[in-house]
Amino acid sequence: MSNDLHGLLAPYALDALDADERATFEAHLDQCETCQAELPGLVETLSRVGEAESATPPPALRASVLAAVSTTTQQRPVVSLDSRRRLRRSLPQLVAAAAVVAAMVGGGFAVIEHDNVSDMRADQERVTAIISAADATTTSGNVSTGGTLRVISSKSHSAAVVSGSSLKELPGDKVYQLWTMHHGIPKDAGLLGTKDGMVYVPKLGDAVAVAVTVEPQGGSKEPTGEPVAVTDLAT
Amino acid sequence: MSEQTLASVTSIGDLEAPPAPDAGALLQRTALGDEAAFAALYDTLSPSVFGMAKRVIRNPARAEEVTQEVFLQVWQTAPRFDPSKGSAKSWVLTLAHRRAVDAVRHDQSATNRDLAYDWSPxxxxxxxxxxxxxxxxxxxxxxxxxxxxxxxxxxxxxxxxxxxxxxxxxxxxxxxxxxxxxxxxxxxxxxxxxxxxxx
Structure with a gap:
């Protein structure tokens, strides 16, 4: 079985798998160190093949792309479901970590999907750094529509990991969006997803609390409704 | 080998434009919300993305749409890029190829693709x-x-x-x-x- 899956590496690099096989292989990829070692060389090779086809796009496209970007919110790094095992292994010593793990394991933990394994790795490392920081502190609060918001923050990192658990599942066109509160002004901190999820907040700055609102899919630049949760950061 | 040849050519004359800005550095600045860096990243990588998409999709208008989608995705997901796992260029081209292939599969029936195969140069x-x-x-x-x-x-x-x-x-x-x-x-x-x- 594992050999069969390993044989999908080259078709995967070529985007020559159907959607089901692609998902199956990506799950395997997370476990397969041989695959992880071999994939970048194949990807780089194919990017050279693609590059050899270069052609200048029409100038109007540039204006169109830049205009679209100016009204589009960037995503924040997020943690994937697939990383929870490693996370759990690295953090058993901490009460804070136990809370997160409980949130993740208990809640089904849907998250924004990752494009590849390396993205998840980077996120895991960042999250692990916060949760395992000597000054990591956990606060939590209720979400008015159901569920719990937990915030693990570290002053020394000026960063936080925020997780929502047992949240009410939203319709597909809505999303839970996280905000950091700066003297009453909300600042976009990323998307939690349509049900349980986690967001890594890389820069807390002078934030004193975090808030969650329900926004249209893709998120908003500013909150469009009342928050369903507000949780103070540990002081 | 060709890179060496090219490097020696460019050091002597002006046959080629100056080296493109480093896509990795531009992508990291893009991840911080720097729209000017993103514009420069677009200028650096859009010919590769558009050209490849046009080759795969064989429809310039559709390739433009895909190029736009790819760069929006790059903007949105730049904070997730991990430079230790591959180059920025190959990351973007991988996203682009995935989208181009998905567009082709979505747009064309199997029959049309068989015909496209026969026409393919x-x-x-x-x-x-x-x-x-x-x-x-x-x-x-x-x-x-x-x-x-x-x-x-x-x-x-x-x-x-x-x-x-x-x-x-x-x-x-x-x-x-x-x-x-x-x-x-x-x-x-x-x-x-x-x-x-x-x-």
Missing amino acids: GIDHDEVVETVTVRLEHEQVKKCLSGLTELQREAITLAYYQGYTYAEVAQALDANPATVKTRMRDGLIRLRDCLGVES
């Missing part, structure tokens, strides 16, 4: 390639592809340029799917070594 197509760098790269890829066995080459080109799944490749070439998977891997490894990509 393959890697020998004569489109004007615009710069010395691209022409050299194009020639090198062509040369390296011609060094593969026929089955390796067809399996790779049908998948990469036309969005065939390996199962469809097997059907088109009347070959065993397991064999196609193996040939794809053997062919990619040979291509990688021929292009001088580090394994």
Whole structure:
């Protein structure tokens, strides 16, 4: 079985798998160190093949792309479901970590999907750094529509990991969006997803609390409704 | 090898534009919300993305749409890019190829794709390639592809340029799917070594 899956590496690099096989292989990829070692060389090779086809796009496209970007919110790094095992292994010593793990394991933990394994790795490392920081502190609060918001923050990192658990599942066109509160002004901190999820907040700055609102899919630049949760950061 | 040749040419004369800004650095600035860096990243990578998408999709208008989608995705997901796991350029081109292939699969019925296969001029197509760098790269890829066995080459080109799944490749070439998977891997490894990509 594992050999069969390993044989999908080259078709995967070529985007020559159907959607089901692609998902199956990506799950395997997370476990397969041989695959992880071999994939970048194949990807780089194919990017050279693609590059050899270069052609200048029409100038109007540039204006169109830049205009679209100016009204589009960037995503924040997020943690994937697939990383929870490693996370759990690295953090058993901490009460804070136990809370997160409980949130993740208990809640089904849907998250924004990752494009590849390396993205998840980077996120895991960042999250692990916060949760395992000597000054990591956990606060939590209720979400008015159901569920719990937990915030693990570290002053020394000026960063936080925020997780929502047992949240009410939203319709597909809505999303839970996280905000950091700066003297009453909300600042976009990323998307939690349509049900349980986690967001890594890389820069807390002078934030004193975090808030969650329900926004249209893709998120908003500013909150469009009342928050369903507000949780103070540990002081 | 061609890179060395090109480097010596550019150091002497002005045959080529100055080296493009480093895509990795631009992407990292983009991840912090820097729109000017993103614009520069677009200028650096959009010819590769658009050209590849046009080659795969064979419809310039659709390729423009895909290019726009790709760069929006790059903007949105830039904070997730991890430079230790590969180059910014290959990350963007991977996103782009995935989208181009998905567009082809969505837009075309299997029948149309079979016709497209018959029309396909393959890697020998004569489109004007615009710069010395691209022409050299194009020639090198062509040369390296011609060094593969026929089955390796067809399996790779049908998948990469036309969005065939390996199962469809097997059907088109009347070959065993397991064999196609193996040939794809053997062919990619040979291509990688021929292009001088580090394994």
